Amino acid sequence: MNSPIRKVAAGCLMLVLLMLANITFVQAFQADDLNARSDNRRVLLDEYARERGPILVGADNTPIAQSVPTDGEFGYQRQYANGPLYAPITGFYSFLFGRSAIERAENGILSGDDDRLFVRRLVDLVTNRERQGGAVKLTIDPAAQQAASDGLGDFKGAVVALNPQTGAILAMVSNPSYDPNPLASHSISEQRAAWDALQETAVPEEDRQKPGLNRATAQTLPPGSVFKLVTATAALESGRYEPDSTVPGPAAYDLPQSTVDLPNQSGRGCGEGSEQLVTLTEALRVSCNTAFAFLGNDLGPEALREQADRFGFNSSPLEELNAAESVFPAELDPPSTAQSAIGQRDVRATPLQIAMVSAAIANDGVLMRPYLVEEVRGPDLVSVIEQTEPEELSRAMSPETAEELTRMMVNVVENGTGRNAQIDGVEVAGKTGTAESSEDRPPYAWFTSFAPAGDAQVAVAVVVEEADVAATDIAGGRLAAPIARQVMEAVLGS
Amino acid sequence: MTPEATPLPRRGRGTELALLLFAVGIATAAYVSVDLGALGRVPPNAIAYLAGLCLITGVAHVVVRRWAPYADPVILPLVVTLNGLGLAMIHRLDRADAEAARQAGEAPPDVNAPVQLTWMVVGVVLFVLVLIVVRDHRILSRFTYTAGLGGIVLLLLPLLPGIGHSVRSAQIWVRVGSLTFQPGEAAKIVLIIAFAGYLVRTKDALALAGRRVLGIDLPRARDLGPILIVWLTALGILAFERDLGPSLLLFGIFVLMIYVATERISWIAVGLVLLLIGGLAANAAFGHVQTRIEAWLDPFSDTDRFGQIVQSLYGLAYGGPVGTGLGQGRPDLVPFAESDFIAAAFGEELGMAGLMAIILIYALLASRGLRAALVLRDPFGKLLATGLAAGLLLQVFIVIGGVTKLIPLTGLTTPFLSLGGSSLIMNWVLVALLVRLSDAARRPAPTAPPLGVDEAITQVVRLS
Numbered sequence: 001m002n003s004p005i006r007k008v009a010a011g012c013l014m015l016v017l018l019m020l021a022n023i024t025f026v027q028a029f030q031a032d033d034l035n036a037r038s039d040n041r042r043v044l045l046d047e048y049a050r051e052r053g054p055i056l057v058g059a060d061n062t063p064i065a066q067s068v069p070t071d072g073e074f075g076y077q078r079q080y081a082n083g084p085l086y087a088p089i090t091g092f093y094s095f096l097f098g099r100s101a102i103e104r105a106e107n108g109i110l111s112g113d114d115d116r117l118f119v120r121r122l123v124d125l126v127t128n129r130e131r132q133g134g135a136v137k138l139t140i141d142p143a144a145q146q147a148a149s150d151g152l153g154d155f156k157g158a159v160v161a162l163n164p165q166t167g168a169i170l171a172m173v174s175n176p177s178y179d180p181n182p183l184a185s186h187s188i189s190e191q192r193a194a195w196d197a198l199q200e201t202a203v204p205e206e207d208r209q210k211p212g213l214n215r216a217t218a219q220t221l222p223p224g225s226v227f228k229l230v231t232a233t234a235a236l237e238s239g240r241y242e243p244d245s246t247v248p249g250p251a252a253y254d255l256p257q258s259t260v261d262l263p264n265q266s267g268r269g270c271g272e273g274s275e276q277l278v279t280l281t282e283a284l285r286v287s288c289n290t291a292f293a294f295l296g297n298d299l300g301p302e303a304l305r306e307q308a309d310r311f312g313f314n315s316s317p318l319e320e321l322n323a324a325e326s327v328f329p330a331e332l333d334p335p336s337t338a339q340s341a342i343g344q345r346d347v348r349a350t351p352l353q354i355a356m357v358s359a360a361i362a363n364d365g366v367l368m369r370p371y372l373v374e375e376v377r378g379p380d381l382v383s384v385i386e387q388t389e390p391e392e393l394s395r396a397m398s399p400e401t402a403e404e405l406t407r408m409m410v411n412v413v414e415n416g417t418g419r420n421a422q423i424d425g426v427e428v429a430g431k432t433g434t435a436e437s438s439e440d441r442p443p444y445a446w447f448t449s450f451a452p453a454g455d456a457q458v459a460v461a462v463v464v465e466e467a468d469v470a471a472t473d474i475a476g477g478r479l480a481a482p483i484a485r486q487v488m489e490a491v492l493g494s
Numbered sequence: 495m496t497p498e499a500t501p502l503p504r505r506g507r508g509t510e511l512a513l514l515l516f517a518v519g520i521a522t523a524a525y526v527s528v529d530l531g532a533l534g535r536v537p538p539n540a541i542a543y544l545a546g547l548c549l550i551t552g553v554a555h556v557v558v559r560r561w562a563p564y565a566d567p568v569i570l571p572l573v574v575t576l577n578g579l580g581l582a583m584i585h586r587l588d589r590a591d592a593e594a595a596r597q598a599g600e601a602p603p604d605v606n607a608p609v610q611l612t613w614m615v616v617g618v619v620l621f622v623l624v625l626i627v628v629r630d631h632r633i634l635s636r637f638t639y640t641a642g643l644g645g646i647v648l649l650l651l652p653l654l655p656g657i658g659h660s661v662r663s664a665q666i667w668v669r670v671g672s673l674t675f676q677p678g679e680a681a682k683i684v685l686i687i688a689f690a691g692y693l694v695r696t697k698d699a700l701a702l703a704g705r706r707v708l709g710i711d712l713p714r715a716r717d718l719g720p721i722l723i724v725w726l727t728a729l730g731i732l733a734f735e736r737d738l739g740p741s742l743l744l745f746g747i748f749v750l751m752i753y754v755a756t757e758r759i760s761w762i763a764v765g766l767v768l769l770l771i772g773g774l775a776a777n778a779a780f781g782h783v784q785t786r787i788e789a790w791l792d793p794f795s796d797t798d799r800f801g802q803i804v805q806s807l808y809g810l811a812y813g814g815p816v817g818t819g820l821g822q823g824r825p826d827l828v829p830f831a832e833s834d835f836i837a838a839a840f841g842e843e844l845g846m847a848g849l850m851a852i853i854l855i856y857a858l859l860a861s862r863g864l865r866a867a868l869v870l871r872d873p874f875g876k877l878l879a880t881g882l883a884a885g886l887l888l889q890v891f892i893v894i895g896g897v898t899k900l901i902p903l904t905g906l907t908t909p910f911l912s913l914g915g916s917s918l919i920m921n922w923v924l925v926a927l928l929v930r931l932s933d934a935a936r937r938p939a940p941t942a943p944p945l946g947v948d949e950a951i952t953q954v955v956r957l958s
Contacts (some may be wrong), residue, residue, distance in 0.1 A: 001876050002868050006755040008884050009864045011750075015891040016857040020850055022900040025844035026810050034811030039797050041805075042812045042824050069598070 015369035022053055044095055048074040053133030054092050054111045058142040060379065065090045065103070065180075067133075074186050080437060083179035085149050089140065089172055089321075089372065092180035096191050099213070102136060102372065105320040108378050109134040111387075117383050120378060121230050132379035139168035139374045139388075142488040144458070147490035148173040157445075157464040158351045164359035164450055164459045166390035167368030169318075170491055171460075172352075178211040217323035220348035221463060224435025225287045225476065226446045227343025229330075229357050232284055232408065233308035236401040241280060243404045246271070247298075249278035249291035256297065256334040262342075264289050265434075282406045285416035289342050289431060296341020299465070300330035304341060310396045311357050313369060317393075318352060318371050326353035343435060355461035357396075358448045361409065363458030365402035365487050369393040410453050418447065420468035420481035422488055427453035428483065430475030442466050447480030451488045456490040460484040505936075506567030507559050513571035514555055518547045521578020524820060528586040531821025531843075546611075547578065550618050557622045562627070566866065566932035572859045573910060573925050577614055577918070579852065580911035582820065583832075583839050584610050588691060588856040590826035606696035606832060606913050613915035617922030624926035631930050635874045638691025649731045664716075678740045679907070679920035682747075683927070686885060688696025689748060690877040693755035697873070701756040736782060739906030742892055744770065747885040754880050755829055770818075790902035802829050806897050809842035810849075833914040834890035834905055837894045853894065856909070860887035863928045879931040 026034075035043050054066035064086045065075035080086065080094045091101025099107055101423045110116030112133040121131060141161075148159035148171040156410040161171035182194035182383045215218055235241040249270030252261035264270065270288035271278035283291035296304060308314070308328035317327050323420065326349040334338055339345035352370060360367035369391040397405070409429030418430040430449030442465075450459035462480040519798075529537040537543070541940040551574050558565050585607035592602050628634065651668045652658045658668065662730025693700070700718065725748050729741050749765030776783040789800035797804045805828040813823060824829045825839030832839075841849040870876045889906055890903045896903035907917040934957075 001757065001873060003753060004757050005867050005876065007879050008750055008754060008761075008863065010881055012857070012860050012864070012884055012887045015887060015895075016853060018900060019853050019891060019894055022895070022898050023810065023841065023846055023849050023853075026807060026898055027813060027841060027849075028815055031814050032813035035809070036806055037794075040808045041827055042808055045824060046812075245771060394847075405669075464534070 001235040016429045019482070026081070034083060042251070045074065046078060048095070050112060051076055051132045051379070052078065052093070053112070053135045053377075054143040054447060055110070056135055056137045056381070057086075057140045057145075058348075061137065062142060064138075065093070065118075066242040070186070077186060078184035080180045083181050084177040085145060085173070086140075086172040087177045087180050088216060089138065094183040094191055094195070095186075096188065097183065097195050098214075101321055102138070106136045108371060109136055112379070117378070123176055123215050123393055134375055134379055135381045136378060137375040138173070138372055139163075139170065139409055140372070140489070141170040141491055143490040143493070144487050145173060146173035147486045148483065151486040152462075152464070153226045155464045155479070156209070156215075156466045157462065157480075158219075159460065159462050159483060159487060160216045160351045161458055161460045161491060162355050162359045162368075162370055163354070164362035164456045165368070167370045167393070168374065168390070169352075169370055169372050170458060171487055172214075172216045172372075174213070174215040176209050176211045196219070196310070204402065210286070212320060215465070216351045216464070217318055217321045218260040218350070219354075220324050220326055220350050220468070221346075221444050221465070222435035223343040223347060223349040223354055224433035224444065224446055225289075225343060226348070226357070226431050226433035226448050226461075228284060228287065228292045228341075228353050228433075229361065229405065229431050229448070230308050231292050231295055231299070231304060231341045232280060233311075233397050233405060234299050234303050235280060236404055237307065237397050238303060242297075243281045243408055244279045245295050246277040246279050247283065248275055249283055249288045249294075250276045251290070253290035253293040253338060255293075255338055260292050260335075262289060262338060268295060281411055284408045284431070285411050285419055289492055292342045293338035296337045297334050299341075301330075304328065305330060307396075308347075309361055310367070310394050312353060312393060314348070317356060318370050318372070323352055326350050335417050336457065343433060351463045352445065353461075354448045354463075358429075358450045358455075358461065359433075359459035360396040361402050361405045362450035362453075363402075363474075364399045365395055367393045367396045367398040371460045405455050409449070413449065417477040418449065418481050420446065420477055421449050421485045423451060423485060423492070424493060426451050426488075428485070428488065429453045429456075430481065432481060434476045445479040446474045447484045449478050449481070449488065450485045451492065458488050460487050462487075505563050507555075507563065510558065510565075510567035510570060511555060512850075513567065514551050514574060517571040517574040517578065518544065518551055520575050521547055521582065524579055524582035525585060527684070527819070528582050528589065528821040531819050532586065532589045539621065539708040544673065544712075547574075551616060554618050554958045557625055561625045561928050562933035564719065564933045564936040564938075565929045566936065568861045569925060569929055569932060570861065572855050573922075576852070576855055576859075577617075577908035579840070580836065580908075580913075580918075581582070581607060581610055582932070583825075583836055583911065584913050586821055586843070587826055587832045589821065590824075594826065610913055610918065611916070613918045614922075617919040618920050621922045621926040621929075624923055625930060628688050628927070628930055631875050631878060631927065631934060632872060634878070635691040635694065637694070639690055641684045641691065642688035645688055646727050646731070647685065647728075648681035652735060653759075660954050676914065676916035678737065678924075679917045682740065682744065682885070682911075682925055683882075683920060685744065685748060686751070687878065689751045690787055690874055691880055693751055694874045694877055697755040700752070703759060709922045733776070734782075736780075738776075738783065738904035739892055739896075740787070743885065743889050743906065745772075746888045746892075747881055748926050749806045750861075751877055751881045755877055763885065786902045790899060802835065803899060803903055805829065805895075806835055806838040807899060809838045810898060811844075813842035813845045813849075816842075817848055819841050819843060832956065833907060834893065834912070835897055836908050836911045836913070837897045840911070849894075852911075853890070856887060857891045859928075860884065862932065866928065866932040866935040870931060871939075875931055875934060875953055878926065879935075882928055882931075886921075 036443040052067040054063040057064050065080050067078050070077045093103040094101050100160050110133045111132045118136050144161050152159055152173055152175045157175055159173045162169055178198050182190050197213045216313040247289050251269045252263040268292055269276035270286050278288055278291050294384055313326045313328045317323050329346045336345050340347050371388050373388055375384050377384055402438050406429050409431055412429055413421050413428045413430045417432040419427050421430045428449055428451040433446030435444045448461040450456040462483045464479045526536055526540050547701055548681040588605040588607050595603050644785055668677055733741060733913045739809035777787055787804050793800040793803045809825055809828050820843050823842040825842045829836050840852055860883045863879050867876045893906040893908050895901040909921045
């Protein structure tokens with residue numbers, strides 16, 4: 001009987017080896033994948049047990065997101081001091097639904113997992129202290145943020161303010177917004193309810209307000225007349241035009257290869273005499289569609305696209321927030337080129353992109369990379385681990401062109417469609433825009449500006465999506481310009 | 495000169511004592527490190543706990559010394575280590591439950607560890623009784639048919655109205671008053687005894703008489719009949735009770751024992767084919783079997799419905815190669831961590847290294863039983879030892895393999911580790927039988943009664 005017993009023993013050995021091999025597979029090789037799964041409660045609990053670092057703004061390091069100790073199963077509760085105001089920037093931090101915006105982009109630092117906190121982690125390990133996350137200091141100016149939000153009021157829309165010299169984002173408001181606090185709740189049902197509200201699951205598709213959408217960076221809209229700044233830049237950079245060069249600005253531009261006309265909003269010509277000739281400065285001041293349509297075709301689609309690219313179109317400007325690419329399409333035929341030159345047709349831009357256009361003009365033609373994170377700090381909130389250095393993204397135009405454009409834009413604010421953006425004692429440069437998307441919805445009211453014109457501290461872009469007014473350039477000047485003014489005043493006043 | 499006084503062969507009782515101290519040390523260290531990990535302090539009763547374990551294992555050791563002096567010295571310490579680790583983990587899960595109740599603002603729940611410790615004492619008492627009562631394992635073969643009948647009755651008990659009791663849809667409990675008992679564990683041992691007794695008697699007939707079909711020697715129906723009836727009844731009852739693990743285990747043990755008895759490898763082949771057919775039939779017939787197989791093939795397709803195995807895998811992954819340390823993981827997130835899934839709890843807190851060590855302890859335990867089977871001289875003892883030892887390992891494979899997604903999950907307790915009195919005490923009985931068998935195996939062959947020195951033809955002169 002011993003032979004079969006030996007074989008049974010060999011069989012037992014095989015079972016043992018199978019078990020050992022299997023747990024090696026699960027615990028050593030598969031472990032990383034399993035630990036990375038979003039529904040893995042353990043890893044989340046582990047993370048919630050740690051003190052997640054705060055997100056700070058302003059000179060006095062006000063926390064807009066911070067974790068406070070609780071007595072519950074989870075060690076800490078994430079709190080957002082001024083939830084809806086900063087939600088587009090902080091994003092949310094949810095047990096069930098993950099993270100977004102800065103909470104996602106800077107998760108490594110905030111959770112303490114980032115390699116830049118390695119030494120600190122080692123110290124914590126040796127001293128047996130709970131791992132603590134680092135702090136993220138943002139570039140946001142609380143006064144500007146508040147001013148932007150107050151200015152926007154109940155309008156659906158967005159505001160972005162940049163420091164043109166560095167690219168630091170000073171304000172970023174999106175309306176309607178949401179409160180990230182209930183999404184960070186320790187109650188699962190409260191989280192779900194907040195998520196359903198955010199996703200508007202109970203609301204019919206066409207009525208959704210999309211509070212979770214960051215309209216400043218994630219949504220591209222037709223920029224309308226503010227895009228004329230890009231066309232004007234291309235014209236000046238071509239060397240064939242000066243600010244006082246004249247172009248025809250009739251009541252309607254006869255679109256080539258088509259029977260359709262492209263009219264001015266006013267229905268009248270922009271210039272004088274039978275040819276309706278108009279200078280570039282004047283064309284920008286009155287936002288003359290026909291003059292810029294002419295310019296577009298005169299310069300050609302390649303020149304327009306190249307200029308748009310130098311302003312940052314067709315690339316993602318702000319990876320922290322997954323910012324959408326603004327689009328200037330390739331391979332345009334003449335009628336499309338004319339329409340694109342005035343920011344219609346298939347041209348799409350985010351408010352951030354439009355702010356970048358102003359910022360580049362304001363900064364002597366140099367476009368700085370926009371950024372939100374000013375400093376990454378250690379868990380003590382004081383020691384600076386990494387400071388963001390301003391970075392040049394591209395040279396959008398020559399300093400001379402920038403200077404000429406600045407004068408033209410100052411003229412728009414002082415004598416043209418942008419009068420509502422005037423600030424006492426400060427020279428403001430700006431441009432209005434009103435873009436139509438479709439017949440059945442109100443136009444988008446745009447305004448972009450910077451100030452002071454000589455040594456710009458702030459560049460702003462404002463879009464009001466549902467301005468219930470006629471589709472005239474007055475919309476951008478009337479609705480959006482005052483908001484931009486308030487934001488600029490807040491930055492310059494502080 | 496009595497055999498007890500002979501220094502050769504080595505009996506190993508001193509080794510056993512040393513190993514037992516080591517085992518008790520591990521058990522106490524585990525208990526202490528649970529509190530250190532979870533609360534950051536040494537439990538106030540650590541010394542009392544150590545003393546208690548010493549007392550319990552001391553009694554077992556003394557009884558082995560007196561009634562099974564040649565027993566394998568490794569078996570008892572291995573079992574004490576496992577039981578001690580199990581106690582520590584149950585204590586650890588008590589801590590987690592208490593913490594959860596505290597956070598929910600509820601009254602602290604009942605603690606399981608003291609209950610398990612009580613059952614350990616009962617288990618050791620049974621261990622002692624078995625060693626004292628069963629002086630020679632061969633008397634067990636007299637009860638072959640009684641054991642077969644007893645096994646069936648034990649399996650039937652949970653189905654009886656009045657005392658039958660269902661937990662988690664498995665009808666495998668008996669309740670009398672406030673006491674609950676799972677007779678399946680006892681039935682396992684009794685049926686192994688019945689199988690061994692019956693197969694020893696009929697092995698020649700089974701192996702030699704019969705006809706050859708498709709290259710396989712099939713035995714005569716009348717030789718195989720009785721045991722087949724016992725076996726099918728057992729499986730039928732278990733299937734009816736919706737308890738897959740024991741069915742699989744009993745089937746496996748039966749196939750192994752019949753193979754060892756007949757020495758015909760074809761039985762293994764027949765067994766595997768039957769397993770496949772049975773598995774496919776069960777998959778088609780029973781919803782709960784189908785669910786288990788789905789959960790095994792792709793647990794992540796529905797992490798809510800297959801939450802058990804998913805949580806188990808998460809726990810194992812979280813533990814990684816060296817584990818979180820006792821008291822520092824979240825094994826309570828795995829449903830039934832204290833019973834079916836205790837291996838996952840160990841995998842999480844002691845890591846791959848710790849779980850491997852536990853598997854190797856079982857492997858060592860089984861190898862000691864199989865070694866006894868090899869050395870034993872009587873066929874009944876050989877068969878019994880093989881059945882008990884290989885059955886233990888098979889049980890470990892079925893439960894740990896299930897928990898780690900090596901095979902589909904079927905409900906079984908992890909011997910000595912899982913919470914549950916019936917399982918714990920019956921495994922102590924199983925170990926008592928293994929100790930008894932190893933004692934018989936290592937005992938020197940009885941020599942002829944020594945003749946009077948003067949009557950001997952030749953005188954043996956001892957030089958040493």
